[in-house]
Amino acid sequence: MKKSGTVEATINTEPDVGTMADVDEIMKKFDRESNVRPWSGGPKKVISAALAAFALFMVYMNLFAVWDERIRRPLFVGMVILFVFILFPARKGSKVRQKENRIPVYDMILAIAGAGSFFYFVVNNRAIINHATRINQTEVILGVIGILILAECCRRVTGWPILIVASCFVLYAFGTGASLRKIIYNLFYTTTGVIGTPIGVCSTYIVLFVVFGAFLETTGISDFFIQCANCLAGAATGGPAKVSVISSALCGMVSGSSVGNTVTTGSVTIPMMKKTGYPGEFAGAVEAASSTGGQIMPPIMGAAAFLMAEMVGVPYADIVVRAILPAALYFTGIFLMVHFRAKRLGLQGIPREELPKTRDILPKCYLLIPLIVLVVMIVQGFTMSRSAIIATGLCILVSMFDKEHRMTPARFVSALETGARNSLSIAVACGIAGIIAGVVTMTGLGQIFISAIVGVAHGQLIIALFLTMICCILLGMGVPTTANYVIMATTCAPILTTGMSLNPICANMFVFYFGIVADITPPVALAAYAGSAIAKADPMKTAFNATRLAIAAFVVPYVFSFNPAMLFIDTTAVQVVLIVVTSFLGMVALASAMEGYLLTELNKPFRAAALAAGLCMLYPGNVTDLIGIVLLVALVVMQKSMKNKVSTRTSASPSTHS
Missing domain, CATH: 1.10.8 (Helicase, Ruva Protein; domain 3)
Incomplete structure (x- = not known):
């Protein structure tokens, strides 16, 4: 998520606070998504227009097209692969010098070969379906190429953790004696593999909600949330840290990115916290933990609330109600810890005369209209796709009331581009998650895995929960929020629901929480690293501080798993x-x-x-x-x-x- 010049200016006014260059450097080192090719001039405009067109095409495909899923999904994946090779280079790191406006020949070949494999499936869809398991040698080769190049996209965009896990699953499939033809057929040409449920959810719901988030951001809602938080808590003891907790909860709820939200709100709140007297590693940790918690904040939960309703098969309103108390406890824990730290250090709040007035904030409440309409439409039974598209249109409408954030053709294209760009990493992760789910379905590994966990646990829920928690943290490393949840729901939740007979909502909430905290849990604590870059603090110390601040996220899921009453169940x-x-x-x-x-x-x-x-x-x-x-x-x-x-x-x- 790119930041405006005003944010950079805010950071630069404090000599002991990192600049946006510091943030970019550390994120290029740790975060795959931040490492992109440099484009400028005409080529940059062409790519921006292409990304915007891709976002509009997804709107068309979900609103009007009535294509078979085995056409929609591979078409979506093929287009994603093309954009990944256009935007993401083979090597990461702040010291790697990328040539401007240039794609290496080998990347062009990989892009065409990878996308072409999926497009071949789209064009020859009916014939391949009729072949069933008797796919020919050409189709086997194209399937191998498509999967390997998708794996390379995953390496470039999200890193190694989930790719290593998926590779182990594929090796297991070969170890069972399955032929290459059978594996490729199941993983590439059926809706139980790469183009399975995760990609189906991503192409149908996630992309549209990410685009909605991008348009909502253009309305200036982040600034509105920060002003509200300042008005509510800025003058209290240790006020800037409390402002960070409140604003990050509100902004993170709709952003769908712990890292992006840390940089957006942290560029304002971290300098204020350091100026008040909080140590740098604590200030960065407060912002990282709060931004990460924004993903569990109802009613949006970074779009995961809508996905969870779909995966569990319950009304959306049920998920929102169940998520309220755990999320409130999470933020209460952080809020109280910053309060007690401020009391112990003798820190004060921001002078009231420097804070925004309520009378100045209230007129801007119209910015909440798209969010409110989105939630009401889904509760009333509208499809999530249609609700997201209508809410996006309302974002354009409400922006017209503010001259500073009014939607212009340039901003319209930019918002579409941002939404499409932010969807790429999610789509790639969902594709790899489909490989994992496909192997589980094809080999019966799910039941073996469940039996193994239950056997090790000896029927003890606490042991099964602990082992599942470790799996979630490992699988969630560096994976975007919505893709993270889809992966957890398809791989880890069945361990608890089938193996331990845990309530499905409890199980899905449990794996969601521990997938999310991977963003602040060392060693791959991307949100904490982003906070440390702004605070000019040690990344690992910031990560450990953030983990400690998020103690509720490590305790509450165990509590509601043992007693669903915390989720208002029974x-x-x-x-x-x-x-x-x-x-x-x-x-x-x-x-x-x-x-x-x-x-x-x-x-x-x-x-x-x-x-x-x-x-x-x-x-x-x-x-x-x-x-x-x-x-x-x-x-x-x-x-x-x-x-x-x-x-x-x-x-x-x-x-x-x-």
Whole structure:
């Protein structure tokens, strides 16, 4: 996601804060998506127009075309491959010098061969379907070429982690004795492989929501969210960090990118946090953890809410309601930790005269209209594709009320280009996810995998959850949010639903949470690295700080897996009230334990007691709630007594000396 010149100016006003050049350098080092070919002049305009045309074609294909899925999906993948080779070079890194306006001959050959393999399937679709498993030698060769070149696209755009996993799955398929012909037929020519459910979801829903996000961004909604957050929390203790938490939750909800949101809002909030007195690695971590959490924030959840409703087979409104409490606990945890850190460091907020006024913000609430209409349409039963397209049209309409962000032909093309560009990495990851899912279906590996996990777990849900968590974090490394969820839902969720009989919503939420936290979990913590570049802090220290701030994301999924009442499943209104109250009190205790501060500083025994109190109250249950409340009340009483004693000594000191 590109940033405007005003953002760069904001960064450059602070000498101890990174410039956009620093961000670009570190992201080119760690983030595949940030490493693109340099284009300028006429060629750049041609590519921009081509990307915009691709976005419009996807709108047409979803709104008007009635083609068979075995035509739509390979056509989509072929076009994605062409654009990947146009935009992404073979080598990454800030020190790799790319020649401007030039594509190497070998990349042209790979692009034509890879896209041509999928286009061949489109053109000869009926004949190939009639062949069934008796595909000829030419079709086998084209299938091999298509899969290998898609894998190269994945290496360039998302990196090695998911590619290595997919390669292991394919090797397993060969190990079962399956012939090359059978493997290629299943992985390339059927809707259980590359052009399977992940690509189907991507070409039908994800692309349109990414385009919607790009148009929403042009309305200036990010600035609106940041102003709202400043108005709400800017003057509070440690205000800039709290502004970061609120604004990132709101912006990340619709951006669909933890990294992009970290750079967008972080360019404003991180300098403010450092100026207030927060250490650089903590400031970068707050922004990274908050931006990552934006992906779990209903009602949009980076478009994952819509996908989850489709994958689980429940109404969209159900997913939104179930996601509210876990997301609220996540951000409450970060908010409280920055509050306790500010109290411990004696940090202040932003002077009120420097903050935006409510009367200036309220007139801009019309910017929320596209979001509200989108959610209402889906709840009312409109298709997600149609809802996204109509909401995109509303973005154009509301932009007309603001001269600064008014939609012009140039901005229209730019938004389409951005949406198409941001879709490429998601599409490639979904294609590779299709290979994994295809091998699982073809070999029966899913049942073997489930049996293996259940066997290792010996029927213990906690062990199965832990092993699934590790799988999710590994598979989620460097993968965009929406593709991340599709991968987790097709590979990891069945372990819990089939193997451990976990509620499908609980299982999907669990794998979604742990796929997302891969963005802040070392060693591939892309959002944290982006935050560290702006904060001019150590990337690994920033990543570890972000992981600690996101403690709720590592605790809450286990809690709702053991007790679905946290997701308002099989519970009553009274139980819901009790769960909400005790859960938030639990986050107070947990945050104080992590930061070592409640009313005053906590020593190690008190921190251990606070940790125990927090975990007890986070787990829904009368006995655990009672234990947690007693521990927390005891801590507060002792802390208050200690604080009073310190105040008495401080006030008595002058008279003693006199």
